[in-house]
Amino acid sequence: MNHEPTRSKLFETQLRAYTEGTIEQINDQWIFFDGETEEAIRMEDFLQQEVEVFRLNRWKKGILAETGILEVGKDRILLRDHDQIRVRKQLIYSLEMLLNSINEDAFFQFVTTLNSLKFSVYDCLYCYNHLSFLSDDQRKDGVNFMVFDNQDAICNVQHHFYYFEKTSDRFEFTLNTGKRLIIEKLIS
Structure with missing residues (x-):
C-alpha cells in the first residue's frame, strides 16, 4: 500500500x-x-x-x-x-534522509507531534542522523538528534531507534520552557 x-x-x-x-x-x-x-x-x-x-x-x-x-x-x-x-524551503539533507528512512507510522507520529508543539519540519536548525551511518546490518539501533527553532521557542528531539526483531521508534521532545513529551511506536 x-x-x-x-x-x-x-x-x-x-x-x-x-x-x-x-x-x-x-x-x-x-x-x-x-x-x-x-x-x-x-x-x-x-x-x-x-x-x-x-x-x-x-x-x-x-x-x-x-x-x-x-x-x-x-x-x-x-x-x-x-x-x-x-x-x-529545502529540508536539511540529514533530516530529509531520516524522514525517508523511518516507517509511515513513526513519520506521521513524529511530524504531527512536532506540529502540535507549534514547530514545523522546516524549522530544523540541526539534524544528526546516526541511522545514515549504519550499514545494511540486520540490527540497527542508536539515537538521532534534531534541534528546531520556530522563532518563539526551541525544541530538541532525540529519536531512539531499534530495528531488529522488533521495530521501535521513540521520540523525546524537550522545549526550552522545560515542557517534555515522549512518544513511542513499537511494531512486533
Whole structure:
C-alpha cells in the first residue's frame, strides 16, 4: 500500500515551508527579496524549481522555466516587478534522509507531534542522523538528534531507534520552557 500522498500532504501543510518575498528587475536581472530577512537572491538560483506567484488573490504554482517566466501547466506567466513570490524551503539533507528512512507510522507520529508543539519540519536548525551511518546490518539501533527553532521557542528531539526483531521508534521532545513529551511506536 502506497502512503506517499499522506506524507506529501503532511509536507504541504507545514508552517514556514516557504520563503516569501517580492521580485524586482534590476539591470536586466530578476532579484528576489526575502520578506523576512530582506536578503537579495538572484531568481536564476531558483531555475527549474517550484515557485509560486500571487495573482488574482491566490497562489499559482509553477516551475521557473527561465528567469521572468513561470510555467504553470501549459501556460506561461510573465513575472512583473513587485510580484509576490514564494519558494518552498529545502529540508536539511540529514533530516530529509531520516524522514525517508523511518516507517509511515513513526513519520506521521513524529511530524504531527512536532506540529502540535507549534514547530514545523522546516524549522530544523540541526539534524544528526546516526541511522545514515549504519550499514545494511540486520540490527540497527542508536539515537538521532534534531534541534528546531520556530522563532518563539526551541525544541530538541532525540529519536531512539531499534530495528531488529522488533521495530521501535521513540521520540523525546524537550522545549526550552522545560515542557517534555515522549512518544513511542513499537511494531512486533
